[in-house]
Amino acid sequence: MEQQRTPSRFPTVGDGSGFADTDRVFREELQLALRNRGMPLEGLRYPITPTGMHYLLVHYDIPEVNVEEWRLKVGGLVSRPMSLSLEEFRKRPARTIAVTMECAGNGRALFTPRRISQPWLFEAIGTAEWTGTPLKGILEEAGVRPDAADIVFTGLDRGVEGGEVQHYQRSLTVSEAVREEVLLAYEMNGEPLQPQHGYPLRLLVPGWYGMTSVKWLQGIEALAEPFQGYQMARVYRYSRTQDEPGEAVTLIRVRALMIPPGIPDFLTRTRLVQAGALILTGKAWAGRLSVSRVEVSVDGGSTWSDARLDEPVSPHAWRTWTFRWNARRGAHTLCVRATDSGGNVQPPEQEWNFGGYGNNSVQRVTVVVE
């Protein structure tokens, strides 16, 4: 887990501030948008997202893993360090959970100014059925010592970020790590993980933004102090500046999204809708909380009406909402917003933060009815 500083030998993007004040994205951001992928919003029709439609964010490169040689090492402040093969994980108690996952950067490109990074709009979401063994059981086998405070997860993926050469690493407190729904997952939607989703084994932390669910796991280490690695201390913070520590980005904020109705104009994705009654529908989710209300506006957010809510797909996944709309000729802006069981409502515009995280501002869909 070497950490080294590299002088900046890489090109500057934009004016060097790390921000852009227009919505035109740089070549470097486009490169990321073409590698990573959102879920096309019509994918909201599926309770479980087909594997190839699930959103994906890969910080560095997708590693090549020889599963015969691969082992996950469990060490640090544990009584019985372990080194386990995939086969050994498969022999342990298995659990399958449908989980809605979202990237912490979803909505980043909607902030002004825009942090120059992966330029998500609304699509960095998906729900899959993940199968694995509870992390809690593995930590019990290893015997995490009482003086351990933090569990660090290290991926095989390696790159340079903020000038630091690093493996991707994130941590959880022991109390978060032993929650029963936290899995070491080796299957997605009933199949072995595809390479881009973390083959052979990944962490899966329901309710948290996706950066916590470390892919291509190679190490789990118990530490006495909170881990201060790059992905914990330098990024994934709600802060106003680079240096202000701010608050850690953790659980997924409440959000509803709509399947854009009608048919699209190829280039602008503006929707053409036939006049008359139609059902607007989509999904809503709220991290570890539940969704208590979904409202729809067909006048750009001036007035709101309640949508109908179905049961959640699982306690850790989204739920369907529906709303009957009598579409009249003309241009309309449709909006949807959700409220969670803690009383949090999606805002028209989310408060700006330096890294562009947690932007659950209300989706707006432009339609032309004729």
Add this chain to the structure above:
Amino acid sequence: MEQQRTPSRFPTVGDGSGFADTDRVFREELQLALRNRGMPLEGLRYPITPTGMHYLLVHYDIPEVNVEEWRLKVGGLVSRPMSLSLEEFRKRPARTIAVTMECAGNGRALFTPRRISQPWLFEAIGTAEWTGTPLKGILEEAGVRPDAADIVFTGLDRGVEGGEVQHYQRSLTVSEAVREEVLLAYEMNGEPLQPQHGYPLRLLVPGWYGMTSVKWLQGIEALAEPFQGYQMARVYRYSRTQDEPGEAVTLIRVRALMIPPGIPDFLTRTRLVQAGALILTGKAWAGRLSVSRVEVSVDGGSTWSDARLDEPVSPHAWRTWTFRWNARRGAHTLCVRATDSGGNVQPPEQEWNFGGYGNNSVQRVTVVVE
């Protein structure tokens, strides 16, 4: 198959010319880049691309198909019109072929000025094993009449493009349609098609750019005259202007791509490489022709050396190339270019065309060696 003109009710992107002269892409292009997806270039390591890593371009929306009700209708100038269920296709003779597919717009965002559309750089590629029944057999069963000239393929996907409401439609001449490698495919990599790849059935035309392999097929119709639909006559043309007919975009042009070596800088994707000997590798393909040579330059294209070529993955798929490089400290620009069996060589810059098609100009990879 109604065709209707819609007055432009959709927003103008850019200055209205349809082009941009910088590499900063508009919000509308970003929306497309986040829906569609490239193959991360490290995916070049796999002979067969994992399904979820294959490139994807969807013109309109991914349709929802009830396979119990779905039928493919074969009609027009045929003696025995047919309407077939998926089960009926599965009962017919099956063939599996590994095929390299590429989007005709791959490289579009590298042209100056850049056509405002899906802004591909290099990633719109992939190789899959497709299973289906040869189209030829179906056309024989239906009895295509001798006066038929063109076979039109209609998808279930519907949208607005160039002001026309349309189902996605493309055609092939009868002689192209009855080539033995042309399939009506219902499996990709041994599994039923995922929704985004054309479930339940798609056309698969090896050697041609991807726009020809119509997804979500609902109709096949034999016509006496060449089909003049939007996707044949208005776009997918090598022309200098909107109105000049130019030449049709057809077969995939020769191209080689490299797995960027070393590790990436997160934002710029610049590569950090350790000094010493390493193997550069990637894949090369040439549509219906074969790749006869691959050359590598480690000095930005000033000098070139031959790479080693492996056997193709199939007669319709790419082949691996490898090149041993002794990396010395400093910044380098690596390039790779292929030559096909017709003597065509990838150019440093491809000739500009209005739609931004067929840009097989040489890939350039910036690396920092230390």
